[in-house]
Amino acid sequence: MWRLHAHNKLLYWGLLPTLTFLFLAALGPGLFETSATTVTSWQFAVFDVLCHQDPFRSFSISGIQMAVCARCLGIYAALLMGWILLPVYAYLEKGKSKIEKGWLIAAILLNLADVLGNYFGLWTNTLISRFILGALLGLPLAFILVHEFFTINNSE
Structure with a gap:
């Protein structure tokens, strides 16, 4: 019988709200407001150094540009999803x-x-292609840390 053993639990669970915040902030001011000046919103300031924030390469919510481009959004979305699925991935990988x-x-x-x-x-x-390729980058970023948080033991 294979058993999932978690270690560094505090760090794993501590990073989950951080990654959730990062993803929600990446969605930009359109998620929180119906009208906003995108250049001065706090979400754009958070990602200013990390993303070019080109309006032609970004999705929008409520007609307001997201705080990151489509590729970066894919990275953050897949990183969060990968983080949530990390225990499942660890178990399946064994x-x-x-x-x-x-x-x-x-x-x-x-x-x-x-x-x-x-x-x-x-x-x-x-x-869409930028988002998908970004997601393909974000998922392994999460999965590469699987051995830092989970191990599988064969308890026969």
């Missing part, structure tokens, strides 16, 4: 493989190829 770094490298290369392909006019990426 410590057999440590391929998360490979997933992360592949996701970085996919995002780099997308950015370069768009830059050189080989294709035009969309908000």
